[in-house]
Amino acid sequence: MNKEDQLIIGFRDLYNKMVLLNKDKMEDSLKGYMPSEIHCIEYIEKNADSNVTKLAESFYMTRSAISKITKKLMEKGLVESYQKPDNKKEIYFRLTKQGKVIYEIHEDLHKEFQERDKTVFEQVTKEQFESMLRFVENYNRHLDAEIKKYAQIGSRNQSE
Amino acid sequence: MNKEDQLIIGFRDLYNKMVLLNKDKMEDSLKGYMPSEIHCIEYIEKNADSNVTKLAESFYMTRSAISKITKKLMEKGLVESYQKPDNKKEIYFRLTKQGKVIYEIHEDLHKEFQERDKTVFEQVTKEQFESMLRFVENYNRHLDAEIKKYAQIGSRNQSE
DNA sequence: GCATTTTTGTTTCCTAGTCAACAAAATAAC
DNA sequence: GTTATTTTGTTGACTAGGAAACAAAAATGC
Numbered sequence: 001m002n003k004e005d006q007l008i009i010g011f012r013d014l015y016n017k018m019v020l021l022n023k024d025k026m027e028d029s030l031k032g033y034m035p036s037e038i039h040c041i042e043y044i045e046k047n048a049d050s051n052v053t054k055l056a057e058s059f060y061m062t063r064s065a066i067s068k069i070t071k072k073l074m075e076k077g078l079v080e081s082y083q084k085p086d087n088k089k090e091i092y093f094r095l096t097k098q099g100k101v102i103y104e105i106h107e108d109l110h111k112e113f114q115e116r117d118k119t120v121f122e123q124v125t126k127e128q129f130e131s132m133l134r135f136v137e138n139y140n141r142h143l144d145a146e147i148k149k150y151a152q153i154g155s156r157n158q159s160e
Numbered sequence: 161m162n163k164e165d166q167l168i169i170g171f172r173d174l175y176n177k178m179v180l181l182n183k184d185k186m187e188d189s190l191k192g193y194m195p196s197e198i199h200c201i202e203y204i205e206k207n208a209d210s211n212v213t214k215l216a217e218s219f220y221m222t223r224s225a226i227s228k229i230t231k232k233l234m235e236k237g238l239v240e241s242y243q244k245p246d247n248k249k250e251i252y253f254r255l256t257k258q259g260k261v262i263y264e265i266h267e268d269l270h271k272e273f274q275e276r277d278k279t280v281f282e283q284v285t286k287e288q289f290e291s292m293l294r295f296v297e298n299y300n301r302h303l304d305a306e307i308k309k310y311a312q313i314g315s316r317n318q319s320e
Numbered sequence: 321g322c323a324t325t326t327t328t329g330t331t332t333c334c335t336a337g338t339c340a341a342c343a344a345a346a347t348a349a350c
Numbered sequence: 351g352t353t354a355t356t357t358t359g360t361t362g363a364c365t366a367g368g369a370a371a372c373a374a375a376a377a378t379g380c
Contacts, residue, residue: 010296015175016220017303060176089375136170143177
């Protein structure tokens with residue numbers, strides 16, 4: 001296997017393992033809530049005027065999925081929706097008091113994760129860290145461009 | 161947001177974007193096959209004597225899921241199973257001729273992806289690359305240990 | 321102004337994958 | 351040996367999320 005593949009597979013494995021660990025840990029302290037629900041709660045708290053579309057784009061999920069998740073979050077009383085007087089189409093979300101409680105529990109959990117992985121980060125120099133960040137940002141930009149490019153081709157193909 | 165989070169979110173986004181792009185591309189050249197099916201085909205070809213358990217561990221999926229995927233692959237005639245004379249429990253998989261055709265198509269696609277991302281990798285020095293690889297390996301080892309640790313605690317909790 | 325296209329969110333149908341229960345074989349304990 | 355435990359794979363019930371079709375509002379074109 002070449003080094004490029006090795007790195008990408010390393011990223012993929014990191015992602016999978018984090019998802020797995022987070023899920024296990026969350027089942028303990030946030031029983032009854034799906035990772036995606038927590039994820040939405042976090043985003044809604046951190047981003048003012050978030051709506052279905054923004055959440056979907058940010059998580060690489062469909063609006064359909066987000067629509068269902070937010071609906072469930074509203075039924076559970078964690079999230080409430082509001083609109084702006086000059087726009088009857090877009091529906092925004094904010095956390096309720098109860099939602100903020102869940103948010104804080106998640107924040108604590110997040111700090112716990114950071115503490116857990118601290119040793120790994122301590123072993124890299126500042127320069128190495130910066131270089132990795134640059135690489136990841138660069139790669140992300142590249143993929144964004146590719147996704148955009150492909151979306152155009154895709155829609156062109158559809159209309160043919 | 162701190163730098164550690166930034167890096168992890170960068171990894172996560174990279175992963176999500178690759179999944180998205182791969183899916184789109186595969187829908188074109190490998191219509192009718194799920195990414196996970198292709199993934200299994202790839203693993204089976206590259207790893208001799210692969211079985212449900214090994215596939216599951218490698219993909220961080222349940223044996224249940226892999227069992228269904230391999231069943232489907234056998235029904236489609238892409239994969240066949242075999243056993244060893246001294247073991248009546250474990251069931252191994254290998255590709256059929258037809259499966260190898262799909263494998264090759266996927267390999268070509270994979271090369272296409274490499275070509276697509278070549279520019280990103282060209283911008284890092286050999287030293288930077290090595291340093292990233294070490295970090296990713298290190299982080300993976302760390303998470304493996306955490307998963308193992310947690311699995312023990314988890315099973316202890318269950319039996320209480 | 322009005323007609324068309326795009327954006328936004330929802331709903332219905334469907335499927336991939338999880339969970340839990342299970343059976344059969346293998347291994348460990350004794 | 352045989353009994354208990356672990357490993358391996360499968361199945362059925364369930365659910366999270368995707369795809370497509372849709373309605374309503376907004377933006378664009380004329």
